[in-house]
Amino acid sequence: DIVLTQSPGTLSLSPGERATLSCRASQSVSSSYLAWYQQKPGQAPRLLIYGASSRATGIPDRFSGSQSGTDFTLTISRLEPEDFAVYYCQQYGSSLYTFGQGTKLEIK
Amino acid sequence: QVQLQESGPGLVKPSETLSLTCTVSGYSISSGYYWGWIRQPPGKGLEWIGSIYQSGSTYYNPSLKSRVTISVDTSKNQFSLKLSSVTAADTAVFYCARSGLGATVYDYWGQGTLVTVSS
Numbered sequence: 001d002i003v004l005t006q007s008p009g010t011l012s013l014s015p016g017e018r019a020t021l022s023c024r025a026s027q028s029v030s031s032s033y034l035a036w037y038q039q040k041p042g043q044a045p046r047l048l049i050y051g052a053s054s055r056a057t058g059i060p061d062r063f064s065g066s067q068s069g070t071d072f073t074l075t076i077s078r079l080e081p082e083d084f085a086v087y088y089c090q091q092y093g094s095s096l097y098t099f100g101q102g103t104k105l106e107i108k
Numbered sequence: 109q110v111q112l113q114e115s116g117p118g119l120v121k122p123s124e125t126l127s128l129t130c131t132v133s134g135y136s137i138s139s140g141y142y143w144g145w146i147r148q149p150p151g152k153g154l155e156w157i158g159s160i161y162q163s164g165s166t167y168y169n170p171s172l173k174s175r176v177t178i179s180v181d182t183s184k185n186q187f188s189l190k191l192s193s194v195t196a197a198d199t200a201v202f203y204c205a206r207s208g209l210g211a212t213v214y215d216y217w218g219q220g221t222l223v224t225v226s227s
Contacts, residue, residue: 001170035213037154044217045154050209088154092212095167097144097156 002027004089004100012108019076021103023089031067033092036074039102040085048087049074081107110135112204112218119224126191126223130204131184138162138182142207144214145178145189147200155200159207160187194225 003026013019023034031052037045047056049065052072062077076083084107089100116128130143137143144159158168160178168176172191180187191198201220208215 032210033212037214039154044203044205044220045214046217047213047215050213050215056215090154090213095159095211096169097159097214099146099154099156101153 001096002029002091002093002098004091004098006087006089006100006103008103009101010104010106012106013079014108015079015081017079019074019079019083019105021074021076021087021105023072023074023100025070025072025091028070029072029091029093034065034067034072035090035092036065037088037090038083038085039088045088076105079105110206110216112206112216114202114204114218114221116221116223118222119226120194121227122195122225123193126189126194126198126225128189128202128204128221128223129186130188130218131186132206133185135206136182137180137185137187142167142211143180143187144205144207146203146205146214147198148203148220149197149200157189157191157202159211196225199223199225 005024007022034052036049039045052067053065064075066073086102111133120126142159145157158178160166175192177190203220204218205214206216
């Protein structure tokens with residue numbers, strides 16, 4: 001089974017700063033099958049990025065995704081107050097889905 | 109606009125079966141897509157439970173497979189989850205969601221419903 005490990009567990013930054021969140025897969029994952037979600041307290045997750053680097057409908061362009069081997073990165077270029085939330089990566093393979101444990105992005 | 113809404117008991121006794129239904133509006137389940145269940149224990153991360161196609165074909169998380177049944181009722185535009193032999197560890201917010209973009213992601217989600225397992 002593929003395990004997704006997200007780091008850091010918590011990231012403390014200020015509005016306006018750049019955020020870099022990591023998701024490492026335990027084995028090869030097709031870039032087509034890696035997604036990122038944002039979850040705010042009391043809300044359902046929201047799809048941000050699919051196919052490792054494509055933004056979902058309505059997602060601002062300050063959000064971007066990239067891949068290097070089994071390492072996937074979500075970058076928020078300039079943090080807005082509404083970006084502070086928990087972020088999850090998710091992979092799909094063999095009709096099964098796996099989520100990372102999440103990174104909490106908090107205001108410094 | 110696709111909308112999903114979970115419904116079912118908020119409290120289930122240990123050893124009993126948890127049953128939830130997801131009602132879909134704005135899209136006909138019989139038209140396609142996979143539909144899934146995801147859960148989130150309080151203060152913890154997301155865990156995929158399983159998914160179902162309109163034809164009834166299902167896929168389950170191997171760690172839960174022995175206790176999970178997902179079914180679909182296209183006439184009511186609903187799909188359902190049953191989780192048997194529950195314990196306190198099954199206490200969670202349960203989400204239903206649509207699997208879009210080639211069934212690789214969950215692009216529409218319900219608001220979630222908290223189910224507590226307690227006597």
